[in-house]
Amino acid sequence: MAGSEASAAATPAAPDTVKILIAGGFGVGKTTMVGSVSEIVPLRTEEPLTMAGLGIDDLAGIERKKATTVALDFGRITINDRLVLYLFGTPGQQRFWFMWNDLAVGALGAVVLIDVRRPEASFAAVDFFERRGIPFVVGVNGFDGRHPYPPEEIRESLVLPEGVPVVLCDARERESSRDVLIALLDLLIAAAVGGTAGSQVIGGNPPTVPE
Secondary structure, three states, rough: OOHHHHHHHHOOOOOEEEEEEEOOOOOOOOHHHHHOOOOOOOEEEEEEEEEOOOOOOOOOOOOOOEEEEEEEEEEEEEEOOOOOEEEEOOOOHHHHHHHHHHHHHOOOOEEEEOOOOOOOHHHHHHHHHHHOOOOEEEEEHHHHOOOOOOOHHHHHHHOOOOOOHHHHEEEHHHHHHHHHHHHHHHHHHHHHOOOEEEEEOOOOOOOOOOO
8 A cells, every 4th residue: 555655656747737729810820829839740720712712701911821720720838847738729710700619618818819910800809808708918920020019009909908918929939929828827827816717708609790
């Protein structure tokens, strides 16, 4: 008996896992962020854009985009021997938004990616997490490394409360994407200490198109 107890004590505990969503509008860089920061080869459910999407998918500003996520992206990053993040990238096109409720089940927090060229594409994602009380940070993805607007100006344009961090980033770079996730972890830790963690409401209607 003593030997088995010693063996159990010597066995390292499995790390805690945290589910994080990477959300935002169509073509804002969600798949790119998951791929840049994941320590495993990410699972992707991309399909090529076809002529059937003409008039449905707005490619203004992202004319070079050739494929889109139709279900989810999945990646993983180990923070330390006690904490592992599971990253779930959401589909951005409106016709796939019905999946967001399912993907949000069990999520402790989210990153809402904003394309500085098209911030309106991610308004619905901000609304989705605000209405459900799921903590989130805003990652401002500067395509080609450009950030023409300071964080406070972006906060004002999105009408974000002061408690939501706004982080300038480049989704193509691992370190930059990692910094956005660290900001989210800091937010979750602060919420847990303050007694507000776990207050999210899962379910309800999918995001609506902002007027």
